[in-house]
Amino acid sequence: MTRWPLSYTISLVIALLAFFPVIILFALASDSVQMFDIRNLEILSNTLLLMLFTAVGAVLIGVPLALLVTYVKIPWRKFWLILLAAPLALPSYLGAFTFYAAFGTGGEIENVTGIATPALNGLLGSSVIMALYTYPFVLLSTRAALSSLDASQVYAARTLGMPLLSSIWHVVLPRIRNGIAAGTLLAAMYALSDFGTPAIMGLDTFTREIYVEYNSFGLSQAAMLSLQLLVVVGLILYLESKVKGSQEPPGRHLTFWPKPWQANLLLLTTLPIVMFAIVLPLAIFSLWLWREGTGNFDFTYALNSAYASLLAAFFAVILALPLAYAAIKGTMGRIMERITFIGFGIPGIVMGTALIYAGLQLPFLYQTLALLILAYVLRFLPLAVGTIRSSTESLDGSLVNAARVLGASPKEAYQRITLPLTMRGIVAGGALVFLEVMRELPATLLLGPIEFETLATYLWRVYEAGYFGRAAIPGLILIFISALGLALMFSTERWNSVELNEEEQR
Amino acid sequence: MQRRTFIKTLSYLGAASAFPFLSARGFAAISSAIPVAELPELKGELTLYLGRGEGGLYEDVLDAIKKRNPNFNLRIRRGPTAALANMIMAEAKAGVSQADLFWAVDSGAIGQVVDAGLAQKLPGDLTQQLQPEFRFSHWAPISGRIRTLPYNPDRISAAQIPDSIMALPDTDLSIAWAPAYASFQSFITAMRLIEGDKATTHWLKGMKNKTKQYAGELGVVMAVERGEVDLGLANHYYTLRLKSGKPDARLALAFTKNDAGCLINASGVLALKEGKTATDFIRYLLSKEVQTYLSTEAYELPLAGQLPTPAGIPNLAQLSPPNVDLTKLADLRPTINLMRKAGII
Numbered sequence: 057m058t059r060w061p062l063s064y065t066i067s068l069v070i071a072l073l074a075f076f077p078v079i080i081l082f083a084l085a086s087d088s089v090q091m092f093d094i095r096n097l098e099i100l101s102n103t104l105l106l107m108l109f110t111a112v113g114a115v116l117i118g119v120p121l122a123l124l125v126t127y128v129k130i131p132w133r134k135f136w137l138i139l140l141a142a143p144l145a146l147p148s149y150l151g152a153f154t155f156y157a158a159f160g161t162g163g164e165i166e167n168v169t170g171i172a173t174p175a176l177n178g179l180l181g182s183s184v185i186m187a188l189y190t191y192p193f194v195l196l197s198t199r200a201a202l203s204s205l206d207a208s209q210v211y212a213a214r215t216l217g218m219p220l221l222s223s224i225w226h227v228v229l230p231r232i233r234n235g236i237a238a239g240t241l242l243a244a245m246y247a248l249s250d251f252g253t254p255a256i257m258g259l260d261t262f263t264r265e266i267y268v269e270y271n272s273f274g275l276s277q278a279a280m281l282s283l284q285l286l287v288v289v290g291l292i293l294y295l296e297s298k299v300k301g302s303q304e305p306p307g308r309h310l311t312f313w314p315k316p317w318q319a320n321l322l323l324l325t326t327l328p329i330v331m332f333a334i335v336l337p338l339a340i341f342s343l344w345l346w347r348e349g350t351g352n353f354d355f356t357y358a359l360n361s362a363y364a365s366l367l368a369a370f371f372a373v374i375l376a377l378p379l380a381y382a383a384i385k386g387t388m389g390r391i392m393e394r395i396t397f398i399g400f401g402i403p404g405i406v407m408g409t410a411l412i413y414a415g416l417q418l419p420f421l422y423q424t425l426a427l428l429i430l431a432y433v434l435r436f437l438p439l440a441v442g443t444i445r446s447s448t449e450s451l452d453g454s455l456v457n458a459a460r461v462l463g464a465s466p467k468e469a470y471q472r473i474t475l476p477l478t479m480r481g482i483v484a485g486g487a488l489v490f491l492e493v494m495r496e497l498p499a500t501l502l503l504g505p506i507e508f509e510t511l512a513t514y515l516w517r518v519y520e521a522g523y524f525g526r527a528a529i530p531g532l533i534l535i536f537i538s539a540l541g542l543a544l545m546f547s548t549e550r551w552n553s554v555e556l557n558e559e560e561q562r
Numbered sequence: 563m564q565r566r567t568f569i570k571t572l573s574y575l576g577a578a579s580a581f582p583f584l585s586a587r588g589f590a591a592i593s594s595a596i597p598v599a600e601l602p603e604l605k606g607e608l609t610l611y612l613g614r615g616e617g618g619l620y621e622d623v624l625d626a627i628k629k630r631n632p633n634f635n636l637r638i639r640r641g642p643t644a645a646l647a648n649m650i651m652a653e654a655k656a657g658v659s660q661a662d663l664f665w666a667v668d669s670g671a672i673g674q675v676v677d678a679g680l681a682q683k684l685p686g687d688l689t690q691q692l693q694p695e696f697r698f699s700h701w702a703p704i705s706g707r708i709r710t711l712p713y714n715p716d717r718i719s720a721a722q723i724p725d726s727i728m729a730l731p732d733t734d735l736s737i738a739w740a741p742a743y744a745s746f747q748s749f750i751t752a753m754r755l756i757e758g759d760k761a762t763t764h765w766l767k768g769m770k771n772k773t774k775q776y777a778g779e780l781g782v783v784m785a786v787e788r789g790e791v792d793l794g795l796a797n798h799y800y801t802l803r804l805k806s807g808k809p810d811a812r813l814a815l816a817f818t819k820n821d822a823g824c825l826i827n828a829s830g831v832l833a834l835k836e837g838k839t840a841t842d843f844i845r846y847l848l849s850k851e852v853q854t855y856l857s858t859e860a861y862e863l864p865l866a867g868q869l870p871t872p873a874g875i876p877n878l879a880q881l882s883p884p885n886v887d888l889t890k891l892a893d894l895r896p897t898i899n900l901m902r903k904a905g906i907i
Contacts, residue, residue: 255777268742268907271644272894273674409648416656423660501641502649506609506660517640520614521621 064389067382070375071392074434077410078398085280103262106182106254110247111240113187117329118194119236123224126202128312130319138542140326143333144192144491145538147512149252150519150527152185154337156256164340181257186247188333193488194239197443200484201235204447204477206307234301234449238442241296245401248288263403270405282406289401293394305452306477338532344525358533361494361510366541368432369490373482375433376440383445393445397438407435408498415503423505431499436492440485447481448474483549490541494534595850595867596691604634606839611650613643613666619860627846647671650834654680662840665831668744672830673892676700681832685841691848691866696828698889703828704847705856706863708881709749711816712786712801713793723793723816727823728757731768738782738794739773741906745797745827751897752886753822759900766904787811802861802874819882826883828865
């Protein structure tokens with residue numbers, strides 16, 4: 057049985073492809089002697105603390121919300137899921153900028169309401185904003201893990217007199233640790249590689265060093281520093297791989313039936329998140345829109361965003377499946393899966409430039425939509441791989457074995473057992489890629505077909521030019537299109553799904 | 563409203579070209595800016611890589627040029643200046659050149675591309691339109707920005723501000739600056755070229771304890787206006803733009819004399835491929851209308867012909883900028899190392 061499986065061969069090709077831009081960075085960095093100044097411990101500790109606080113914040117927001125939208129019978133459950141996932145589509149620099157403009161003395165909140173608010177900046181400000189725009193990573197990956205969990209153990213614990221909260225704590229959460237970890241890993245890596253948010257909040261991080269080098273035409277230095285950042289990336293990749301969930305056969309779905317007032321109360325607690333992550337930025341932009349008047353916005357930008365994101369999500373999922381499958385087969389597969397994550401920890405603009413060099417290897421594709429989609433897929437592959445892998449991991453092998461004993465080929469067992477049972481993970485992975493592509497900027501600017509404008513590039517244009525009011529309408533459309541895309545994806549969730557796992561009642 | 567008017571003016575000027583006072587200028591006076599009406603019509607297609615900093619108003623200029631030339635198609639790729647400069651060099655290395663023109667907000671990025679030997683030589687009559695100190699063989703400066711010392715007149719008087727930038731660390735003023743900002747780094751490069759590495763390091767170290775750091779120079783000017791500090795180091799237009807939105811702002815401008823403190827830097831354009839349309843396009847950017855628009859709306863210094871500086875800035879003749887070859891400002895590496903050594907970035 058220890059032969060080299062087919063999934064390994066496919067995975068190796070994909071992993072090498074995803075790793076190719078990183079190899080280009082090595083080549084670019086080779087003529088540089090610049091090393092991260094280890095004396096500058098403040099920057100290193102800022103970076104690590106920001107990463108840690110973002111991860112903790114994303115878990116604190118994401119896990120309870122995942123429990124809410126998965127287990128609690130609330131009205132319009134899908135709507136809430138989609139709304140709560142949508143902040144992932146908003147560029148975090150816009151969030152940071154509106155927070156900066158809203159809070160503090162002379163801020164917009166004080167201008168409009170007269171209520172003085174404390175300024176939000178530094179490490180605290182960056183962490184809060186980063187957590188608000190990364191918690192959907194945790195929300196979606198945790199939801200995927202939760203929904204394939206058997207409820208009988210919780211019922212047993214409850215029957216034996218364990219209170220609700222502690223049964224969630226002791227019986228549910230330990231079994232979905234790997235799902236939570238997969239999302240947390242992505243949040244941490246995002247915090248590590250983002251530049252805009254800490255810059256606006258006045259926090260010196262590693263990415264600032266990299267941007268100073270990049271902007272002063274030290275491309276090889278910027279590449280070198282980015283590669284050094286990978287030490288931290290490697291460390292968190294290692295830590296995450298140590299987190300193990302449980303393996304068990306699927307069972308009945310857990311559902312709580314709260315009274316209407318309880319449901320409303322629970323929904324009310326999500327209000328601050330929606331307020332800060334979505335309503336506040338859009339409100340601030342609308343305020344400026346009202347003051348400055350509107351600009352010329354072309355609706356094709358929204359269409360461009362939508363179809364590029366959908367295509368990227370589709371192909372990312374297809375490439376992620378063999379990787380996730382290989383990852384649970386053995387150590388080699390695991391290593392190949394980890395390799396695809398590395399690129400996600402590299403700051404966008406450096407990665408964008410590496411992708412230009414990569415794209416120039418294929419001159420016939422250069423500056424075409426196909427190449428842009430390929431770049432998206434390679435860059436955001438880990439988003440899909442992580443959630444699919446963690447939901448595949450928790451599958452108990454006995455079902456597949458049973459199918460094999462009954463005469464199914466490995467292919468049939470995969471199609472009829474493994475694939476349907478991991479459908480939630482697949483949809484969650486696709487959704488993460490979709491949302492992340494919606495806000496992607498550097499690759500879109502540098503690799504897209506010329507004059508290919510998306511909502512993200514338009515938002516960047518008006519932001520750079522200082523016409524903040526013009527960000528209101530595209531910002532709103534960004535949320536709307538993201539919601540539509542998510543609704544489309546979540547509607548495929550039940551396709552192929554096993555009835556046993558669903559006890560939806562009407 | 564004014565922007566709309568500008569676009570209209572430029573696009574209907576073709577009809578007005580018959581007016582004698584417009585054509586009378588002719589090509590006689592080389593040192594005065596050429597009106598759009600005298601420029602050849604643009605035909606064909608160009609690809610422009612547009613590096614953006616605070617360049618929202620550049621869009622209006624491009625729109626107006628497109629409107630005026632119906633047989634001309636302009637394809638624009640927008641991106642951060644440094645990223646586009648890197649991209650142009652990567653494309654050249656791979657032999658897949660896409661852009662005809664590169665318009666950058668920062669002369670450092672221009673210098674990089676020129677040094678890589680990728681820029682085309684510009685015709686002499688085009689560079690002749692620029693003021694003598696802004697004539698370069700391979701690129702054309704479009705608009706200028708001068709380093710200034712914005713100060714808060716409620717806190718200090720003009721007399722307290724030294725004439726020399728090098729004397730600033732010896733004062734007891736509190737100062738705002740933005741060391742990560744490209745224009746600031748160009749200014750330090752100029753200081754390095756004029757005063758030498760040792761004096762510059764000494765200056766940076768001396769300033770370190772008197773300064774408060776901001777992310778950008780608009781932040782610097784706002785901090786001065788709010789009275790957080792006495793004085794700031796910033797490009798001139800931030801002060802003018804803030805004052806245009808808030809006329810009673812507590813802000814005034816001081817200029818040093820003959821040193822890096824009043825360096826004039828420029829945004830500029832270069833042609834990556836040979837062609838008449840590309841050079842004609844540059845002529846449009848140097849036209850009287852475009853230069854006047856950039857001066858009145860964006861508060862940038864017009865560099866072609868002898869147009870007046872924006873209101874609030876003394877005429878170029880009254881300023882004493884240092885004599886620095888702008889192309890040399892591309893040599894940023896030693897500056898970054900120096901700033902790192904001094905613990906500034």
